[in-house]
Amino acid sequence: MIVERDVLVVGGGPAGLTAALRLAQAGLTVTVLDEQAELGGQYYRRPAPEVAALWGDHRPEGRRLVERVRAAGVECRTGHLVWGVADDGRTLLAADPAGRPVRLRGRHLLLATGAYERAIPFPGWQLPGVTTPGFAQHLAAADHTPIGDRVVLAGSGPFLLPVACTLLALGVRVAGIAEAGTPYRAGLRALGAVRHPARLRELAGYGARLARARVPIWQGTVVLRADGGDRVSAVTLAATARPAVPVRTVEVDALCVGYGFRPQTDLVRLLGCAVRADAATGDAVPVTDPAGRTSREDVHVAGEAAGIGGVHLATARGRAAADDILARLTGRPAPRPARRIRRLARFAALTEALYPSPADLLATLLPALPEHTMACRCEAVTAGEVRAVAAGPAAGDLNATKAWTRAGMGPCQGRACGFAVAGLVREAAPAPAAATPVFPARTPVRPVEIATLLDLAAEDAGTDGPA
Amino acid sequence: MSATADVIVVGAGVLGAAAAYRIARAGHRVRVFDRSAPGREGSGTTAGNLHVQAVHTRRPGQAVPLDSARFLPLQRAASDLWAGLEEELETSVELRRGGGFTVAETPGQCRELHDKHRWEADAGIKTEVLDGDAARAALPLLGPTVAAASWCELDGYANPLKVTPAYLAAAIRYGAEVTPFAPVRGITRDAGIWRVTAGAHTVEAPVVIDVAGPWLGEVAALAGIRLRMTPVAIQMHATVRVPPVMSHLVQHIGEGLSVKQVTAGNVLIGGGWPARTLDLAGRSATSTASLLGNVALAVRILPFLTRLRLLRAWAGPLAATPDEMPLIGEVPGAPGFLVAGGTYAFTFGPLWGETLRRLAEGAPPPVDISDLGPERLLT
Numbered sequence: 001m002i003v004e005r006d007v008l009v010v011g012g013g014p015a016g017l018t019a020a021l022r023l024a025q026a027g028l029t030v031t032v033l034d035e036q037a038e039l040g041g042q043y044y045r046r047p048a049p050e051v052a053a054l055w056g057d058h059r060p061e062g063r064r065l066v067e068r069v070r071a072a073g074v075e076c077r078t079g080h081l082v083w084g085v086a087d088d089g090r091t092l093l094a095a096d097p098a099g100r101p102v103r104l105r106g107r108h109l110l111l112a113t114g115a116y117e118r119a120i121p122f123p124g125w126q127l128p129g130v131t132t133p134g135f136a137q138h139l140a141a142a143d144h145t146p147i148g149d150r151v152v153l154a155g156s157g158p159f160l161l162p163v164a165c166t167l168l169a170l171g172v173r174v175a176g177i178a179e180a181g182t183p184y185r186a187g188l189r190a191l192g193a194v195r196h197p198a199r200l201r202e203l204a205g206y207g208a209r210l211a212r213a214r215v216p217i218w219q220g221t222v223v224l225r226a227d228g229g230d231r232v233s234a235v236t237l238a239a240t241a242r243p244a245v246p247v248r249t250v251e252v253d254a255l256c257v258g259y260g261f262r263p264q265t266d267l268v269r270l271l272g273c274a275v276r277a278d279a280a281t282g283d284a285v286p287v288t289d290p291a292g293r294t295s296r297e298d299v300h301v302a303g304e305a306a307g308i309g310g311v312h313l314a315t316a317r318g319r320a321a322a323d324d325i326l327a328r329l330t331g332r333p334a335p336r337p338a339r340r341i342r343r344l345a346r347f348a349a350l351t352e353a354l355y356p357s358p359a360d361l362l363a364t365l366l367p368a369l370p371e372h373t374m375a376c377r378c379e380a381v382t383a384g385e386v387r388a389v390a391a392g393p394a395a396g397d398l399n400a401t402k403a404w405t406r407a408g409m410g411p412c413q414g415r416a417c418g419f420a421v422a423g424l425v426r427e428a429a430p431a432p433a434a435a436t437p438v439f440p441a442r443t444p445v446r447p448v449e450i451a452t453l454l455d456l457a458a459e460d461a462g463t464d465g466p467a
Numbered sequence: 468m469s470a471t472a473d474v475i476v477v478g479a480g481v482l483g484a485a486a487a488y489r490i491a492r493a494g495h496r497v498r499v500f501d502r503s504a505p506g507r508e509g510s511g512t513t514a515g516n517l518h519v520q521a522v523h524t525r526r527p528g529q530a531v532p533l534d535s536a537r538f539l540p541l542q543r544a545a546s547d548l549w550a551g552l553e554e555e556l557e558t559s560v561e562l563r564r565g566g567g568f569t570v571a572e573t574p575g576q577c578r579e580l581h582d583k584h585r586w587e588a589d590a591g592i593k594t595e596v597l598d599g600d601a602a603r604a605a606l607p608l609l610g611p612t613v614a615a616a617s618w619c620e621l622d623g624y625a626n627p628l629k630v631t632p633a634y635l636a637a638a639i640r641y642g643a644e645v646t647p648f649a650p651v652r653g654i655t656r657d658a659g660i661w662r663v664t665a666g667a668h669t670v671e672a673p674v675v676i677d678v679a680g681p682w683l684g685e686v687a688a689l690a691g692i693r694l695r696m697t698p699v700a701i702q703m704h705a706t707v708r709v710p711p712v713m714s715h716l717v718q719h720i721g722e723g724l725s726v727k728q729v730t731a732g733n734v735l736i737g738g739g740w741p742a743r744t745l746d747l748a749g750r751s752a753t754s755t756a757s758l759l760g761n762v763a764l765a766v767r768i769l770p771f772l773t774r775l776r777l778l779r780a781w782a783g784p785l786a787a788t789p790d791e792m793p794l795i796g797e798v799p800g801a802p803g804f805l806v807a808g809g810t811y812a813f814t815f816g817p818l819w820g821e822t823l824r825r826l827a828e829g830a831p832p833p834v835d836i837s838d839l840g841p842e843r844l845l846t
Contacts, residue, residue: 084755085755086755086756087743087754087755087756093755379731393504393505393632393635393636394504395504395505395647395648397503397504397507397647397648399504399507400503400504400505400506400507400511403506403507403511403628404628404629404632406628406731409779410708411707411778413778413779440750442779442780442781443753443755443758443779443780444777444778444779444780447707447776447777447778448776448777449776449777450706450762450766450772450773450774450775450776450777451773451774453758453759453762453763453777454762454763454766454773456759457759457760457762457763458763460756460759
């Protein structure tokens, strides 16, 4: 089966939904694909119906947006994993919830695939009970289930604060927040005084709640290691400036560590859109104009996939991309999107500037990482192995290091370890000019059932006519 | 002032690494250059099969069938060298000789199995032809369309991501100097000495070995030698890791297929299916049509695969020749300029490494290569 639409939107979060609504309201045929069972993405994650009945909806504006999208006639394909691109370079290949293949073609593509969390390894991060803050948030929002009874949050970035508040609301004892930077030096309440930025006021609000609950925020602090048997039982913290010297040990039954987010650009890259390496993060970021148009005429990127900036920027980018796509497909002139996006991007940059840059963090933390630390958890490759191969035969080449150590070859395709493995390689040997800065995007984007491929091959052999 | 060496090897793939090791071990001074990281092109993307029984004659889309009977004495000689390799290199390369089946589905393919069995017997390679039921009794994972299969106990696998590094490490132990990220920019000859400029380095030596894989022709051209090479890109597929289920290599006599489970537990599916692009400046892109075709064929022969998930597909170059036969020998009119390439270079790695050593020393090769030299490809 081939689904043909005016616009295909991949990703049903704030950006994708906002764009889909606008495009459908203008009379275009639109399909939104999302790998999750419900629309909303990470930010507007829908609670399970039983949870919503008992506990309500933590973000009702998300429910309203999803309802408007459905009412506008957008075809919503949830539970659909887009795993690849056909050889024509434009047909998306997906699997539906039953594992049946679905092929989709749009006159235009909008990729709003969101982000994944940035991890930096530490000894013990492979223990059960060690997760990302995003996973704790997900568990709370979707299932009203606490990640643990006594939790430390660590890493860097504004996201740690709302997650801590979510956990408090569930009755979790948040033993503390270890923030690698010193963004709250002036005191969280003072942040509210900064001119304009609503997000900073929002942060100050979280800070007030945490203060009422007497949750300590340890600034300039990082995780040195996690210990435990079948599960994490303690976390040892250190000063960011001296990451190998223990400062305190806290008993926990869950530890959530994350250093913000990275754009999810696998599909962008498989479609051949140009990406650039961000100097501050090392991430591959799509090259776009302010409306999200990529190096390909028929592909736009919006939301966190276009660059991390939070829900308001994501929504604005979704709207701008929709307007630009409408202009292209209907000839209607597009309003200039730039001002609101520029303003929001400035706010995002302002917030970001409060926290240490991921590149600086890597430079501080990786040299202190013990050799035995698992760098790649899927394939159980240690930091020592990565360093030795990178400094030796791989000659500073990330992909050669991957090939020879298997770091990044497991089911997560390097999403969890890629940032740190790339950092370890850079640290171990000067990067040759020809080296690639990030793991390449691979087909399939996520592991896909061979049964699905078989059905697709049978369809291909039988009914596939010219587009 | 230039450095000197006895032998300059251009290309740190499996052939360059094997040759560097053999030559350095014999006491010669070896310098190896690679345009990027060692072993990252065809030698790192190959299936890693050790083919001892006769290979199928055509990749999907291949224009000319190779002469598989001609391969057999070479395969036998290579097989013997593989047997002692891990001991020789003092490391594991995940070498496994679990034996292999080559299956047939049609009456014509069954006849081919019997023909091939006779050639193998002539070459001293022990194989056995089983009917479909006997094959399924030996390997119950085989599907119902398998009408016959030939069995060779010497077929196997070695991890290509370990073989080239192991050869290079051994070469370095014997004094070879390996310089990655040094693309060769110039090759000249003066008074019987070759002068090679690679990156910022210039080295002189009486012997140059061009084992640059898909760039073999380009490198030769720097020395004024015009060789007709026809590099292509092919692709491989890997499932997620699963517990041990299959210790054999399974191939098809009439279609592009090789399947085996590797040490890590992933099942690798290949067979020379063409990639979407051959990109010598970057990474070649995989073809979804090839992925689907190769996987569907694999499931037909090994139905259990339908229960697994596909993890990854990747593509890499193959230094093919227009007649699909190996290329090895000294270039006529260019004394000391040796070339080696062509298909099945992974299986032939240890053999071509030793052959190149003998040629570099002016000694006769260990096998007859008189018809595999570059003469036939000169333009």
